[in-house]
Amino acid sequence: MQIERITSRKSPVVRDAASLLQKAEKRSEAGLFMAEGARLCADAAGSGTKIAACFFTENAQKKYGAYLNAVLKTAERTYCIEEHIAPLLSDTKNPQGIFCVCRMPARTADGLPVGAEPDNPGSRRMLVLENVQDPSNMGNVLRTAEALGVQHLALVGACCDLYAPKVLRGSMGAVFRLGVRQFSDATSCLSVLNGEKITSLAAVPDSAATPITAIPFETGSWAVWIGNEGNGLTAQAISGCHDRVTIPMRGRAESFNASTAAAIVLWEMMRGAGEGEKKHG
């Protein structure tokens, strides 16, 4: 494999890659996004994500050789960059010195990356995020969904970009593997989920709603909707869902953080499906 050396901060290759860090539009136009860090880049390669280019420093090569080799095997282009160039490609304070320009995966109608094994469509559990804007929250929700075995998500409205650097890192690579579909608004998402015979539940901080513990997740297909950090779900989403559910609270707090609410919902979906007693591994 040919490795090109880059010594100048003005390299157009570096500049193009760096532009993918900033704007969702840039990423979506190009169909490319940036992954950073030894582990995340190796995870991308191992999950079948196509690597258009890999950038690495000599120090990173020494320190993370095993991870880097996994990436270099599949990368279309490879660049050894000088240390002073790494910060240009980085979204973190202390870059490890390994960066990949990844191709957005082709997805099936289900939102799954092509090649991923689909779960049973007859008993599907999924999470819908509406207008969730904090990338740390979204990344964490994706990580938790994968850990608990919920394979399908939908992003509705003005959610933050799935391929934003913080979402990728927070997700611990789950973005590469989960099924994610995007919808411009609640109505269009509901119409698709209804067509798939998935029952939609709106999570609301309202003691009059059905407790999440009362939902028979064991049978049928379910989607629980989680809303924006400050404002919750839109009226459109709430009125379009089949029922409203709530996480029972006891204390003085008025609500949960969005990613905490999502975690408890995901856990209940998994617990309710009789899998709470199974161990991982």
Next chain:
Amino acid sequence: MQIERITSRKSPVVRDAASLLQKAEKRSEAGLFMAEGARLCADAAGSGTKIAACFFTENAQKKYGAYLNAVLKTAERTYCIEEHIAPLLSDTKNPQGIFCVCRMPARTADGLPVGAEPDNPGSRRMLVLENVQDPSNMGNVLRTAEALGVQHLALVGACCDLYAPKVLRGSMGAVFRLGVRQFSDATSCLSVLNGEKITSLAAVPDSAATPITAIPFETGSWAVWIGNEGNGLTAQAISGCHDRVTIPMRGRAESFNASTAAAIVLWEMMRGAGEGEKKHG
């Protein structure tokens, strides 16, 4: 009430207050900390936290009059500051213009702020955080604990400061009300909890450990230990606890985010105590 006007950024009163934002040592020496924002400040006053000083801008007074009045009633000193001074007292990008210097609450041997209603010591459920260093994680854990009715926490080792601005904000004021005890290491904490007949469980990402769903939280007193974001619990903590528990996983992810793990543990404690069906309010 006398309201002093402050027009200079060099005001020593402002400088002293601002110094509380930066360092845990400053806060702990002075026994003071800073709360910021209309709601959080009103929450501090409403929770019985003593307000040594309140700073507000004229704009904030117009916009958040009701919140501010609740604070001004109990504040020992009050300062109307010019708009350009607000950023000095702020830890956020867009300060609302209301700030309080609060006195750290006196706490009982239980860690509860003096005056708070203690729960039943015969069936106590508590969370222990060891070396949890991210203030957003810690703030979120405290918020979730309060929402689920877990009143007691312990901080062990090198946790981030309970009174750091991000912890306060993330906790949505739970810091003002929860019982929090601090220990220099796992052994000293275990010795106190053992003395109180509390069974300690170490949360580990290990499929060989007891699933959290198998713990009979309904009876007896329990403490679940959650470790550092990257390294988990120390060997000292794990070997000192009575048992190891795990959150069963299904997917490829190797672990949960610390605050997600804490949320699921807190939820199971509450669910296990037969309170999952209760609604809030």
